[in-house]
Amino acid sequence: MKDLNGFIEDLGKNKSLADKFKDVGDPAEVVKMAKKEGYEFTEDDYMDKQMEAVSGGINVYPCVEGAERPGWRPSLLCPLNLISPSKGK
Secondary structure, eight states: OBOHHHHHHHHHHOHHHHHHHTTOOOHHHHHHHHHHTTBOOOHHHHHHHHHHHHTTSSOOGGGSOSSSSTTOOSOTTOGGGGSOGGGOO
């Protein structure tokens, strides 16, 4: 099984995987769905990574979709917000 970093990397490379998670904002659901896809990480790991993104560890705005910003997700807890701009959408 891959870890959280592998999950984030694969989200940026695999549109099919990203589409499965695009509307998921509940951390427990993300962990549960990711496990079914072959990834193993805890809800705490996921929330720590989200906090890094919110606090400046990752610039989420250029890499997400929406009306004002292509890709913006209404939930900051959406896993797609963790994709680094340098790794694509």
